[in-house]
Amino acid sequence: MTPYEALLQPFVDFEFMRRALVGVFALALGAGPLGVFLMLRRMSLTGDAMSHAILPGAALGFLVAGLNLAAMTIGGLVVGLMVAVGAGVVARATELKEDASLAAFYLISLALGVVIVSARGSNLDLLHVLFGTVLGIDDATLLLIAAITTVTLIALAVIWRPLVLDCVDPTFLSSVSRVGGASHIAFLSLVVLNLVGGFHALGTLLAVGLMMLPAATARFFARDLTLLVALAMLIAFGSGAAGLLVSYHFGTPSGPSIILVAGLAYGLAVLFGPAGGLVSRLAPRRHLEA
């Protein structure tokens, strides 16, 4: 097999591959920076919880309208935001910390989702909701993902400063401004929005993979925030493209293939990453004079 056949021909020959490529590109642009902030705010598992939380919304949409893009999107969005805001309100208004209240909300939400899915629909439909169909992305889905990414990038630019400051020094932020709470809610909404965009391509369970794995991988290469975000986008897109090719050549399911490639990149980074990877720790270079 020539490099052309291995790397380019699948995209040249098949429209569904091109659509999938554009889809993962758009997803990578939004998911990359969100993943970096989730990681830096020690909320890596929050994305995972949120991805479970949107299931009943998507399932409700599915129950009402079948495999309908708009219904499942709106359902996922509404329930995801309810869980995010509900958990945030419980955390701020009561003694319970945010992680515990989020765990409570998403578990209830997940159980509800499975009950709803099994009320109608065969196992095949459930698989579709859980694992997505990146190779079956149509124009409407592509537009939806692109729109979500656009909104995400603009919103991130708006809340960038409070977001950074809320991570580094929350007491200082609240001493100079009251935008901290609002920017936190806006950030969580963006996470939900991107997970909903991602679940059409990767499914509810794996959408979060394109957020967290590239972010964690980038941490082993960069100590600067801007660089981290750019790298996370790049790694997410690279994993998407490579995952599609793996899926094409070996007939593996596309969503999990993408996440596995991202996982491979993560594994290599853990071992060989220059910024705190295992090898750089075990075999350090000679120290400097000053």
Next chain:
Amino acid sequence: MAPLISFENLTLGYERHPAVHHLTGEVREGTLLAICGPNGAGKSTLLKGITGVLAPLGGHIVRHGFDVHDIAYLPQGAEVDRSFPIDVYDLVSMGLWRRAGLFGGIGRADRARIAAALAEVGLEGFERRPIGTLSGGQLQRVLFARLVLQDARLILLDEPFTALDATTMTELLELVRRWHREGRTVLAVLHDFDLVRAVFPETLLLARRAVAWGPTAEALSPEKLKDAQHMGLAWRDDAAPCETAA
């Protein structure tokens, strides 16, 4: 000088237990005030009350002509996440928040101010150092540079010199003196009485209530300090609701 903050029969506390009890008095503009007292006397609580983080259980704090967000506040053992990938320059420049806000650019004049603030705390050459690589004293210098940039009328410092070496303390203290000369109002929670006597003209000796408030020599007299030592500071579960007129 006109009053900047007035406490009117102020009670601050947690879960109905008072930490500052029936405090009345005022801080005039331009005051350099030390707040002293044993651990648990309500010193940090009072600062949190002034910043508005903690709402009074009773009484009032009147802020004359300024907003809680105009205060430059350095909390005790500031909760900076030192693993966050940000460098000294960017952290210090956050001091311009009130001026730049969400979108305001940082122009040439601002960059000069940032450079001057870094020079003032002796951190030239540290601009691009990630904050995770700083020592405790260096981080405290960074936070002072940020206070300088905040350019606030009222500055609150909660144990700002704890665990600093003599040089760092002397240099940061010089900054506090300069703020005082510039007419800013500075309130600092401190435990080092010698330092307070040497630098701070006025002292509030707190032991839940104000034991003394006035010229430092009088407020930190042996009798007053003894009084402060013997104030009971423990919470009592069987404490009755306070009947003092609100």
